[in-house]
Amino acid sequence: MDLSSVFSLNGKVALITGASKGIGLGIAEIFAAAGARVVISSRKQDALDEVANQLRAKGYEATGVACNVGNMNELPGLVEKTVEIYGGLDILVNNAASNPVFGPVHETSLEAFDKIMNVNVKAAFELCRLCFPHLRKSSHASVINISSIGGISPEQGLGIYSVSKAALISLTKVFAKEWGDAKIRVNAICPGLIQTKFSEALWSNEKIMEMIIKQLAIKRAGTSEEIGAMALFLASSASSYTTGGVFTADGGFTI
Template structure:
């Protein structure tokens, strides 16, 4: 009898993983987790000093990491980022599109076109451009994994997060589209939809005790999550353990959408 080698199937040794928005929160946690499983992670975000710190911490722990500053979202830096990773590390096997913005909280009708464009450029156009650039690289390497960090707001719009939710719904649709188009190249594309995770990005939603307690009362698990709780699913989708997973929309929300 052949037994499933769980350790081997979650191993990322020899893989190159690019994670955007990785200077803190979910992105940093995923970078640390993938590095610990053997990947050479590329930690990318808007500020060089911030990604330098995350990469240094990973290297200090004995793992492989490179820090590259990039502001993805319609400014031409996606091409530069992918080219630099390919030149320095030979290619890309895993892409995690985690970078996102939400500069406004309130009704969608009050969102200016300038803010609308900013949200869409970072949350949707950025992942699309990076996906376009990694496709030929992953194809040449015999396959790969793309993980798009969406949101439960992309499944059901959240009050006060209207256009952000729209951008995350579009990212889910992009995920499914590319999964269908890229399957023949053995490139898997999946979406992770976190609920409320305790990060700096979501601080306005959980820092108020009353708001937090009200939210937690509606959760079957009764608490909000920490960034590290997203890592296990990301490892599954990036590794051979998730080799038959593509086009999936996976929630990590404590039962919020149940």
């Protein structure tokens, strides 16, 4: 058995949101190394061009397409551009996320609530809808939603963010159940504390980090590459009988 082919993404086209840095970039680089042609998206084209150039310098095929996923009117253009560039779509990774608040849930404004829900849930829903006609043409279609351990059990100070990630887990299961006949697999990854700019409010706070580390079986923060490796499993034929799954990568936090 040739295990290299099991994890290969040769010829596949992957669209990854929130991919100019952090977890999204980690996923993009691993997908590209596995042979995928990747479209990385975030809000700023300059940042995307810089990252895409870095990936191409390594011999990978990558294109940056700017899109604010919180603006539903921009999403059709993102999907259309991806298909226009590469001729199809096999993998969608809904990674873009927003959390403009940290503190007691009752202090969250309606404006912040709407922003969190738009980016973390509504955008993932709409991108799935828009990508469906293209994904169903693929012989190995996979959707990966990046949730959070907060979606399994609410995290202190991240109340509505946790609610949004719980909704994303439920959305994952709904799409997985309904899209099985179309041969589209849909799974979710729930990272724990990953050392990225997005989670800097946590890992840069010595008191919070000390409290978190005490609860971990693996006594450290995770890396974007570790989430990327799990995403590769879910994108590849290695997980061909896996759908509706919710996978934690949290150093044992949820044990």
